[in-house]
Amino acid sequence: MTHQHHSITAVPDLNDRYDLYGAVHKGLRKAGCDLLVRLGATDFDDAAETEEVLGLLRTYLMLAAAHVGHEDDHIHSALAARGVATDTVDHQHDDHREAFEDLEKLARGVETSWPMHRRANGRRLYLAFAAYLAEDLGHMHEEETVTAPALWRQFTDEELLAIELRIVSSLSPEKNMAFMRIMIPAMNPQERAAMLGAMQKGAPPEVFDAVIEFAVRPALNARAFGDLAGRLQIAA
Ligand SMILES: [Fe+2]
Missing domain, CATH: 1.20.120.520 (nmb1532 protein domain like)
Incomplete structure (x- = not known):
């Protein structure tokens, strides 16, 4: 691929594709x-x-x-x-x-x-x-x-x-947790619910609970955590 000059404000649409970054x-x-x-x-x-x-x-x-x-x-x-x-x-x-x-x-x-x-x-x-x-x-x-x-x-x-x-x-679990801690408060409520909802379905319950307690709850204010708890149907 040759790199072409492009305008910094021209952002290609996601078009429902997987957003890896x-x-x-x-x-x-x-x-x-x-x-x-x-x-x-x-x-x-x-x-x-x-x-x-x-x-x-x-x-x-x-x-x-x-x-x-x-x-x-x-x-x-x-x-x-x-x-x-x-x-x-x-x-x-x-x-x-x-x-x-x-x-x-x-x-x-x-x-x-x-x-x-x-x-x-x-x-x-x-x-x-x-x-x-x-x-x-x-x-x-x-x-x-x-x-x-x-x-x-x-x-x-x-x-x-x-x-x-x-x-x-x-x-490692520690590094995973450290990434979650910076990502969760930076995401919007829909993205947060989608990522953690997938984890709620796919990961062992004790892993999901640990992520909620150690990476999610400390990273969000009460209102944002309440919103997420409502979407995931977990205890606020
Ligand atoms: Fe990079």
């Missing part, structure tokens, strides 16, 4: 934007606050790196097997892996700096994260407007669902 990208966008705001508001002179925000950054970087790996291993390789080149998004993934290392170095810089340099290093981390996030937003847009249509041309919805299941089943 939708939920996880919503989660990564929300987690990234929340974290950016949080980094900007952090008092880097406060050790406890700094430790907390760096912990959030490291969780985010772990999930973002895992996500890039899943797309390489399960999506780009599937496209390559059908003769579709993925050079643009492959290069963007390489740039992101470099950015993850740089951001970890900047985080360590904040932790190990003399108190008088801590605020300056916090500002560097904040601006670097903003620049990374700007690129990631552009990259995810490329995937949802260029790569997704390529997937819809090459694969049936059943095949796309099988790709997603291969990704999900490659994850």
Whole structure:
């Protein structure tokens, strides 16, 4: 596939096709934007606050790196097997892996700096994260407007669902839970009910209950949880 220049506001319709990127990208966008705001508001002179925000950054970087790996291993390789080149998004993934290392170095810089340099290093981390996030937003847009249509041309919805299941089943329960925690509050009520409704039908009850208690309930406000409980017919 040759990459053609396209308008950033021209978004292809879903046309009822399987939305492989939708939920996880919503989660990564929300987690990234929340974290950016949080980094900007952090008092880097406060050790406890700094430790907390760096912990959030490291969780985010772990999930973002895992996500890039899943797309390489399960999506780009599937496209390559059908003769579709993925050079643009492959290069963007390489740039992101470099950015993850740089951001970890900047985080360590904040932790190990003399108190008088801590605020300056916090500002560097904040601006670097903003620049990374700007690129990631552009990259995810490329995937949802260029790569997704390529997937819809090459694969049936059943095949796309099988790709997603291969990704999900490659994850440890802890990582699965961490992804759910960022995705659930980022989705709209219909998407949330559809994803968790499928899990309610397909997963063992104790797994479903654990997801509700540890990933869903803590991530939603009372109103959003009440709405979901009504749709799934579970106890609010
Ligand atoms: Fe990606």
